[in-house]
Amino acid sequence: MTDVPLTQPRSTNPFSGLMSGTVGPVTVVVLAIIAIWYIAAVALNTPFQKDIYERAGQSDVAVSQMVTDTLFQERPVLPAPHQVIVEIWETTVEKKITSKRSLVYHTGITLSSTLMGFLIGTTLGILLAIGIVHSRVLDKSLMPWIISSQTIPILAIAPMIIVVLNAVGISGLLPKAMISTYLSFFPVTVGMVKGLRSPEVMHMDLMHTYSATRLQAFWKLRLPYAVPYLFTSMKIGMAASLVGAIVGELPTGAVAGLGARLLAGSYYGQTVQIWSALLMAAFLAGSLVALIGVLEKLTLKRMGMAQ
Amino acid sequence: MSTMTAPKRRLDMPALLAWFVVAMVVVGLFSPIFGPDYGIMDVPRLALCLVILAIAGVRYELGFMRNLVGDLILGLVTAIAAWLLIATVTNHAGEATLGFWALTAATWASAWLFVERLAVWKSASPTAQRIINLAIPAMFGITLLVLWQLIVTGAGVPKVLLPAPSEIWVRLTNSVPTLWADFQQTFLKAVLAGYIIGCGSAFIVAILVDRVPFLRRGLLPIGNLVSALPIIGVAPIMVMWFGFDWPSKAAVVIIMTFFPMLVNTVSGLAASDAMQRDLMRTYASNYWQTLLKLRLPMAMPFIFNALKINSTLALIGAIVAEFFGTPIVGMGFRISTEVGRMNVDMVWAEIAVAALAGSLFYGIVALLERAVTFWHPSVRGGRA
Amino acid sequence: MNALASAKDTEMVETTTSASPNRVIDIENLSLTFETNDGPVHALSDIDLKIEEGDFVSFIGPSGCGKTTLLRVIADLEKPTAGHISVNGVSPEEARLNRAYGYVFQAAALYPWRTIAKNVALPLEIMGLSAAEQRDRIARNMELVNLTGFEKKYPWQLSGGMQQRASIARALAVEPDLLLMDEPFGALDEIVRDHLNEQLLQLWAKTNKTVVFVTHSIPEAVFLSTKIVVLCPRPGRIYDVIESDLPRDRSLDIRETPEFLKIAHRVREGLKAGHSYED
Ligand SMILES: Nc1ncnc2c1ncn2[C@@H]1O[C@H](COP(=O)(O)OP(=O)(O)OP(=O)(O)O)[C@@H](O)[C@H]1O
Ligand SMILES: [Mg+2]
DSSP: OOSTGGGOOOOOOOOOSGGGSSHHHHHHHHHHHHHHHHHHHHHHHHHHHHHHHHHHTOOOOOHHHHHHHHTTOSSOSSOOHHHHHHHHHHHHTSSOTTSTTOHHHHHHHHHHHHHHHHHHHHHHHHHHHHHHHHOHHHHHHHHHHHHHHTTSOGGGGHHHHHHHHHHTTOOTHHHHHHHHHHHHHHHHHHHHHHHHTOSOHHHHHHHHHTTOOHHHHIIIIIHHHHHHHHHHHHHHHHHHHHHHHHHHTSSTTOOSSHHHHHHHHHHHTOHHHHHHHHHHHHHHHHHHHHHHHHHHHHHHHHTTSOO | OTTTSOOOSTTSHHHHHHHHHHHHHHHHHHSOSBTTTBOGGGOHHHHHHHHHHHHHHHHHHHTTTOSHHHHHHHHHHHHHHHHHHHHHHGGGTTOBOHHHHHHHHHHHHHHHHHHHHHHHOOOSSHHHHHHHHHHHHHHHHHHHHHHHHHHHHHHTOOTTTOOOHHHHHHHHHHTHHHHHHHHIIIIIIIIHHHHHHHHHHHHHHHHHHHHOHHHHHHHHHHHHHHHTSOGGGGHHHHHHHHOSSHHHHHHHHHHHHHHHHHHHHHHHHTOSOHHHHHHHHHTTOOHHHHIIIIIHHHHHHHHHHHHHHHHHHHHHHHHHHHTTOOSSOSHHHHHHHHHHTTOHHHHHHHHHHHHHHHHHHHHHHHHHHHHHTTTSHHHHOSOO | OHHHHHHHHHHHHHHOOSSOTTEEEEEEEEEEEEEETTEEEEEEEEEEEEEETTOEEEEEOSTTSSHHHHHHHHTTSSOOSEEEEEETTBOHHHHHHTTOEEEEOSSOOOOTTSOHHHHHHHHHHHHTOOHHHHHHHHHHHHHHTTOTTOTTSOGGGSOHHHHHHHHHHHHHHTOOSEEEEESTTTTSOHHHHHHHHHHHHHHHHHHTOEEEEEESOHHHHHHHOSEEEEEETTTTEEEEEEEOOSOSSOOGGGGGSHHHHHHHHHHHHHHHHHHHHHO
């Protein structure tokens, strides 16, 4: 959760040709995954389908018929991709947004607490990083706790935070957002500390020769250097924030949001509903991270750090 | 930020803190300590607390004994003050008023002052320096616990909202068998099995993928994407497929740990530079020799990065998966049921166990990392 | 000694027909073009070069003229785009698979997770030598580069010069008949460099190795070589080949003799011409 994108290699591919970029291979792999999904769906759903035939007294069903049937069950063990797509279509485009059965409605709930938690978490993370970079005591006393705070499975407290805050009358977005905050401040703090410390000694010395104040050095040197780090860690923070929001919706009482859809789906064995909520969450995560990516490009371009 | 404007010599952070201690002591002297009507003179133990804090604060302001001995005495004073406050407040739970809070603030500030002083200590011997570097965050943690205890008891925060550390400790020691059973179910079975299988299989797949450049280019972006997805959402599906007992939790852990490990190992295997690979080529070394002698050692920092990330993910995955159904044992199960019954202290006890287990797990992986990648600039420190 | 060499010569001529018997490297019409994003780079063009057994050959030339590339072609780290090359009478690839040469890179390229001794042992492990043999060779070659006592240190605990010496020991440990060295002493100070130059000469005289040596330093090239190849850039090609008639066993004092200075002068002229071509 912490360092993954930071350690990505810059892709330097000296080869050229059709399949040597990433587009070709990625497409092939995605197609392969979909194919495997279909095969797995048939395999996993067959036993139940056989049961159905047996109960209905049909004994000699053609294989092709059986395969089609396994892909169109009401509550399959593993729904086929098209079933999930259809479900998503029906619950997004064909339902009113205000309807309790609209996936857009649930996604919106999750999105809003994700964003709120992300904003608070990012702000907190940046402030902490600034403090840590400028104060020895904060660095020495806080940094180890910030790191070990993440070894605590904080998501475990999620239900308690929600229930307890509900008990004192705080409900709605804020409790969920707090979990997202907790999960997202960490990557931002760590990334920003790294970034704010990334200017080389020579550049800091240069600032010294100008006898710049710490504030000037911060604005003119540290902050610009930290911006690329900030965006990288914001991507991780956003992903973590979404996880926090979803898990925050799991415990007792939550009726809306993607997490609640997952829980409801698992209570009633609505596998298609679970998978559609999952796919939606994946889509949400992908687009939020991509959005930060676009922001990153624009900002870096304006700052003259990228073309 | 006060630290960002260039500070004058006399008004640095420690001096400010010492002034704050003195000011709080004065406030404490003239305001009621506990409701309905206790002054500082009615509570001898707190009077003592006030006196020593006052002496410590004034002593620092006057610049008297600003050395090692003085700092040690400051630490001792802080500890005694904290102990006196805790001992007194238990008898006056929920009755604290301005004077008590002033003393609490003074104790807190003097603890901070102590840490400030600790941070500037320089010791020639590396072990002593090590101990200081450990003491600072430890002090921070202890201060946090003490404040928690004082505020929760002093203000009489209801137990369902936030129990005091002492109450959590009592509950923890009283329910060791339950906690142990939960720990066994969740950690020793689901987490460890899932972690080992997940990381192990990802490692093997990474090595296979690495041999086929096409697969590598196709899988790496997808692996990166999947690492950013809320994979934890597969928990209900795994519970449906593999049943209520621990295998379904292990399955969640496997899926969660798989992708970070895959992505990091594949990146790590590509980390060796051209000259090192050329060197192996001049020795006419075969694929496996190059893998064992060059590329795997080179990949170790990446692999351990994934192992560390996964150590926290694994515990989270197993606990959250238990929210979707378990036999009547397990840390996630206990947390969700005790929350329902408003037994918040039991929940906190469970969280303390989880935190301890999580930190130990992470710590062991980090120690292993230090041993294996001792050569890496980030571990050996200093010269690149 | 001479008689022995010639006797060996005639004996071999009878068995082999084409190339001279103890010809180690034979390059004919060799060219190499890198295809890059902004057009082809002619790194080497029309190289003809013969290197006999026991030769000490230096490549000298301005930066970017293709010295490293030519050495890499010999080591089968780069494939020529045209022409013919043989090493020990076979293709460079076969020669590499036979572990016919030792290669010293421009940088030390030691593995940080191995001690110095273990780094020297790396090629020996890959060749599958016995533990005793490995220990023996490590001790011998560490001694040779004056690193005895540093066996248990890690590369990052040594200075740059010591690291480079360790990498030379690693190449020597293979005990190859052909040594390919790419600016091995580039990062060292004059004194250490002189010392290592002398030691390299001694080793070469003692073992009758063939050495191909890339350098930027004219005195170094003249001091060490029996044959100096001056390259010039764009496209990279041979400008001059100077056979040195200095005696085989030389000491550092030889650098003050008129013969030495004459050769140095000729190398300098060649380098200048190469440079003027560029503009
Ligand atoms: N892999 C490559 N791809 C494209 N061009 C290359 C590559 N390697 C070398 N070149 C080009 O080939 C030419 C010769 O490079 P080479 O490294 O052989 O120079 P050199 O003589 O060793 O220089 P130096 O003395 O600086 O080490 C240069 O122009 C260089 O840009
Ligand atoms: Mg070169």
